Amino acid sequence: MTALRPGGRPSPSMPVGIGVRGRPVLRTAFGVLLVFWILVPLVPLVLWSVAGLWQVPAVLPGTYSLDAFAVLAVPGTLAAALSSLLLGGTVAVIATPLGLMGALAAQALPGRCGRAVDLILLLPLAVPPFALVMGANITLLRLHVPAFAGVVLLLVVVALPYTTFMFRSALATYEQRFEDVALTLGADPRQVLRHVRAPLLSAATVRAFFLAFLVGWGDYITTLLVGGGQLTTLPMLLGSAAASTGNEQLVAVLSLAVIIPPVLILAAVALPATIRTRARKPARTPAGTWVRALTRKAGL
Amino acid sequence: MNIPITGSRPHQADPHSPAPSSRQDLTPDRYAARGAPGAVTLRGVVLAVPAVVPVALVIGVSVVGALAQSLGLMPFIGEPVLSTDAWAGSAGDLGRSVLVSAYIAVASTVASVIVGFVIALYVLATPRMGRIIAGLSAATIPIPHLIGAGAIGLLLSDSGFLDRTLGLPPAFPTLVGGSWFGAVIFEYAWKESAFVALVLIGSMSRSVSGMCDAAATLGATAWQRIIHVVLPLSRPALAVSALIVFVYTFGSYEAAWLLGPTSPEPVSVRAVRLFGSVDLAARPEAMATALVSLGAGIVAILAGLAMMRRSRGLR
Numbered sequence: 001m002t003a004l005r006p007g008g009r010p011s012p013s014m015p016v017g018i019g020v021r022g023r024p025v026l027r028t029a030f031g032v033l034l035v036f037w038i039l040v041p042l043v044p045l046v047l048w049s050v051a052g053l054w055q056v057p058a059v060l061p062g063t064y065s066l067d068a069f070a071v072l073a074v075p076g077t078l079a080a081a082l083s084s085l086l087l088g089g090t091v092a093v094i095a096t097p098l099g100l101m102g103a104l105a106a107q108a109l110p111g112r113c114g115r116a117v118d119l120i121l122l123l124p125l126a127v128p129p130f131a132l133v134m135g136a137n138i139t140l141l142r143l144h145v146p147a148f149a150g151v152v153l154l155l156v157v158v159a160l161p162y163t164t165f166m167f168r169s170a171l172a173t174y175e176q177r178f179e180d181v182a183l184t185l186g187a188d189p190r191q192v193l194r195h196v197r198a199p200l201l202s203a204a205t206v207r208a209f210f211l212a213f214l215v216g217w218g219d220y221i222t223t224l225l226v227g228g229g230q231l232t233t234l235p236m237l238l239g240s241a242a243a244s245t246g247n248e249q250l251v252a253v254l255s256l257a258v259i260i261p262p263v264l265i266l267a268a269v270a271l272p273a274t275i276r277t278r279a280r281k282p283a284r285t286p287a288g289t290w291v292r293a294l295t296r297k298a299g300l
Numbered sequence: 301m302n303i304p305i306t307g308s309r310p311h312q313a314d315p316h317s318p319a320p321s322s323r324q325d326l327t328p329d330r331y332a333a334r335g336a337p338g339a340v341t342l343r344g345v346v347l348a349v350p351a352v353v354p355v356a357l358v359i360g361v362s363v364v365g366a367l368a369q370s371l372g373l374m375p376f377i378g379e380p381v382l383s384t385d386a387w388a389g390s391a392g393d394l395g396r397s398v399l400v401s402a403y404i405a406v407a408s409t410v411a412s413v414i415v416g417f418v419i420a421l422y423v424l425a426t427p428r429m430g431r432i433i434a435g436l437s438a439a440t441i442p443i444p445h446l447i448g449a450g451a452i453g454l455l456l457s458d459s460g461f462l463d464r465t466l467g468l469p470p471a472f473p474t475l476v477g478g479s480w481f482g483a484v485i486f487e488y489a490w491k492e493s494a495f496v497a498l499v500l501i502g503s504m505s506r507s508v509s510g511m512c513d514a515a516a517t518l519g520a521t522a523w524q525r526i527i528h529v530v531l532p533l534s535r536p537a538l539a540v541s542a543l544i545v546f547v548y549t550f551g552s553y554e555a556a557w558l559l560g561p562t563s564p565e566p567v568s569v570r571a572v573r574l575f576g577s578v579d580l581a582a583r584p585e586a587m588a589t590a591l592v593s594l595g596a597g598i599v600a601i602l603a604g605l606a607m608m609r610r611s612r613g614l615r
Contacts, residue, residue, distance in 0.1 A: 031429040034422055037415070038436045041490055044454035044461035056459045057467075102351030108344035117348050120355055125544065126597045127359060128551020130568050131590035134575055135366030136358060138374060157358045160351060210442075218444030221553045225575065235446050242450045242558055252454070255447045262442040270438075 048252035068249035072257055077237065081257065084233040087148075088217035091155045095212040096205060098156070099163025106164075107171055121164045124157050132157070133225040140226065147230045154222050159215040163208035170204030206269055214262060234258050363594070370587035376580050386584030393570070394592060401566040401593065404481050405550040408488035413542050415489060416496025421530065423501055424508055434501060437494045445491060449555040452476075452487040456559075476559050483559040488549045496541045503537035504530070536608070543604040547597045567593040 048054070052063030071077055099121075106117040124132070133154055140150040178200065182192050220235040227236075238254040241247040368374040372383040387394075419437055423430040455461045457476040462468065475482035508530060515525050553568040560569065567589055574586035 027426060034419060034433050038440060041451045041455050045451045048454055059464045098351040101347045105344050105348035108341060113340055117352055120352050123359060126547060126601050128593050130553050130572055131594045132362050134586060134590045135362030139361050139365050157355050160355055214442050220446045239446060251450045255450050258447050259443050263439055266442060
């Protein structure tokens with residue numbers, strides 16, 4: 001910090017944090033601009049999904065209709081949605097515990113070994129998914145690995161950096177002392193696992209599971225190249241609709257069908273936490289409560 | 301949020317570090333269970349194997365398979381014949397594709413880092429409106445790039461939503477399918493700026509407020525606080541997220557395929573087109589392209605990490 005005004009006087013309305021002092025109108029206008037940046041690409045998507053007839057120079061659709069949503073009730077679309085759900089779920093169920101194990105291993109192993117585990121588990125980030133699939137594809141074919149299993153295997157590898165990273169950052173701020181206090185107070189290892197470690201890592205587990213689910217749910221290129229048309233998921237339907245022109249309604253409705261479920265899950269997970277924070281109650285983790293109760297019982 | 305850069309392990313509760321005072325009351329057998337300091341414990345190895353083996357195996361098989369196929373040693377059908385045609389014969393096209401991908405990745409990274417920084421700054425500086433923007437921005441992260449590309453197509457194509465609302469002049473450059481990859485870069489900037497903002501907010505939210513308060517008390521203007529406090533604090537997170545965005549956009553397929561022109565092709569589009577070609581002789585070229593993009597990603601990561609390490613050393 002170099003050029004501070006000597007004698008710069010803290011005014012009574014001293015801002016908090018970065019607190020840009022500028023006129024509130026200007027600040028709000030800038031905020032609106034950012035909201036605009038985030039939401040504008042989604043506006044045509046929503047409009048096209050409910051558009052009946054929307055001819056070229058018209059800014060808004062001439063007629064509105066929900067007919068395009070009928071495609072979601074077609075058996076083919078439902079099957080594709082089910083495949084996507086199954087793919088996302090399977091990838092998440094496998095990649096989440098593996099991520100936790102990898103993160104714990106990286107922490108437990110000393111120096112160079114720990115760093116090697118970290119490096120290997122981050123390596124898939126450096127490999128473009130299409131390159132990973134292309135090289136592995138012929139081996140998968142020769143070993144007669146079914147398309148679904150092949151896609152799951154590759155996507156688990158793609159998802160592992162994310163799940164490992166989630167657990168790594170949770171473990172980095174993990175309060176070992178909670179476990180130690182519980183042990184000191186006479187808890188056996190199983191109780192520690194159930195009442196201390198599991199609750200403390202639950203938020204990271206949810207986040208890791210969500211990210212891994214998204215890898216499978218929204219995947220296009222791996223399913224395309226390995227599935228070879230045998231595995232039809234929602235993104236596959238969307239990709240073929242978007243590649244040709246004149247399918248605006250279909251693209252819009254399928255896009256919403258892919259976007260909305262994860263956003264709802266995200267809101268369901270994030271909103272309660274936000275509300276809790278806003279209520280400004282002291283953070284009471286289940287583990288903290290349990291340790292406090294034990295402390296009281298022990299008369300400490 | 302701590303960003304562990306390939307193994308730098310910041311202040312975590314390391315079971316092998318000298319015990320702080322609160323741990324001295326542990327029973328001796330609990331210590332024994334944690335293993336001697338610095339030893340490779342059985343528990344560590346058992347935990348590592350299920351995660352490390354699939355990753356190492358799949359990447360190993362993939363790289364070896366791609367290399368063998370690019371040299372004609374693992375043909376789809378027929379006898380293996382060693383040949384470097386896939387590398388030598390198309391070196392010019394391959395080089396052009398690498399340049400196109402590098403251009404897209406650089407432009408997208410610069411745009412998303414700038415926009416992401418501005419979003420993070422606004423979120424940290426403006427409590428109420430900032431929370432709304434943080435929520436909206438985070439909500440775009442689960443949107444797959446394929447959907448982002450479809451949406452940007454509806455927005456930016458000729459006769460797209462932007463053209464309808466603003467009535468763009470005919471001289472306005474073509475964004476979707478244009479030779480400058482405008483729509484592709486816009487899509488990456490839109491999606492990845494939200495990612496950059498999320499990483500920045502997570503890494504700075506705890507430290508930045510107090511330091512800015514201190515700077516403000518000393519008389520720093522808002523601009524000085526941004527330049528001398530926020531920017532230095534955000535540098536590690538900015539560097540890591542920029543590196544991730546660069547590597548990702550370099551090898552990403554969906555947006556480049558849907559929104560880019562048919563020629564010139566970025567590496568991903570070229571590789572997938574050759575891979576799906578009815579001409580099986582195109583396979584080795586597809587593999588060479590895949591390997592080149594993998595190599596470029598690794599070079600970018602190593603260069604980025606070296607730059608980060610050097611800048612940390614200079615400070």
